[in-house]
Amino acid sequence: MKEIDHILIQRYLDGDLTEKEKVEVESQLHLPSIQEYLEAHQTVTKGIQQYGEAQARRQVQQLEAEAVQEETNVPSTTKWLLRGVAASLLLLMVAFPLYWFQDEQRNGRIFNEHYQAYQALGGATRGESDADLLLPQAFTAYHEQDYAQAIELFIEVSTQEDRPYVWLYLGNAYLSNEQPAEAVKALQRVLEYPDVNRKTELRAHWDLGLAYLKLNNEDSARRHFEILQDTEDYGERVQKILQSIY
Amino acid sequence: MKANEIITRIREGDERVISQTYRRYREEFIRWMKKKYASSDEEGRDYYQEAFCRFLIQVQSGKLTHITSTIKTYLFGIGRNVFGEQQRKNTRFDREIDEEKIADHYELKLQKEEKEIEYQLIESNLEKLDKKTQDLILMFYYQNRSMEYIAEKLNYKNAASAKNQKYKCIIKLRKTLESYKIRRAGR
Secondary structure (H helix, E strand, C coil), X not given: CCHXXXXXXXXXXXXXXXXXXXXXXXXXXXXXXXXXXXXXXXXXXXXXXXXXXXXXXXXXXXXXXXXXXXXXXXXXXXXHHHHHHHXXXXXXXXXXXXXXXXXXXXXXXXXHHHCCCCCCCCCCCCXXXXXXXXXXXXXHHHHCCCHHHHHHHHHHHHXXXXXXXXXXXXXXHHHHCCCHHHHHHHHHHHHCCCCCCHHXXXXXXXXXXXXXXXXXXXXXXXXXXHHHCCCCCCHHHHHHHHHHHC | CCHHXXXXXXXXXXXXXXXXXXXXXXXXXXXXXXXXXXXXXXXHHHHHHHHHHHHHHHHHCCCCCCCCCCHHHHHHHHHHHXXXXXXXXXXXXHHHHHHHHHCCCHHHHHHHHHHHHHHHHHHHHHHCCCHHHHHHHHHHHCCXXXXXXXXXXXXXXXXXXXXXXXXXXXHHHHHHHHHHHHHHHHC
């Protein structure tokens, strides 16, 4: 076949022929040379699709590698517990390092100075799901400062209501209940939502900063506070905190 | 952001949304696999990667443009299928070996391998293309985009101009394949 015929077949394959041209090509589809061409074309297009899919696979592998990397940077509760035990033993064995104590005291002081439970509650659009029955109960428990109960209820809500504000309140309830490591996990979920609104996102960074301070993890706390330093709502407070911990 | 908006943005190649969507369900998926199928953490991670990858390919190729459930339900559904396939594969393995002893699948296997080599040849030649042509080819044959869309996105003068470039490239790829087949036949 001549090159021009190939182009005609190519246009046929792309659905780009006039009725007359289409009839002409279809009358020759049985010819071995055209069959051969079609087979080669199929191989080429399949090869291209495989290439696209391979790129998608590489992208997912990269995302997984980043997620694993982040996991190793954020120790789990168990790891924190083990580290706490190890640190306690060490402290019993050697003299209590004053500077560490001072840092912890200072971070605790900053936390107490700046941390407060949320005042404004709600804001979610209500429907008629199971989560709607649990949410008012969770908010009531939270408002009444029964944080253990609020945590339990927000965890249950989180399995039904797939929204960032649920994790934000859960994180804050953990923080109010003196469980900063759990608070970190819940608050990080807030940031994973592609559609998280700006206000919720900033609040999550603020609470994460305070939770890390409570955990005496100044580096992580600083990273979250630095995100907030130019914002209207948090800028001033964050500047003060950053000056204290630098 | 609603599920279908996420799908639209993923199809548009929004890497931030892809990354956030991946992270958003990962941990929960692994926990769910552990609880439902007693998978190890490592297996859970593998299943999640595979499930997300299939979801990503469906969206990128335009085969999935909207869903009526949530992304989470959809992803977990794929996960369930991936798990099922893996289980079936594991249990089928011994039987296949027996069948292979009886029926001679050697020829079929060779043909399949040969096809894979041809696909790889195409893939390696795509790697050599300049970025714009590569995007053009992928957008048309992998993402199933229209020529009008491609011309606008890649700054071609018009759809006809993009189409012309595509024809040239496809003919080149086909010729590479033909040369390979001639060389192989001469061996």
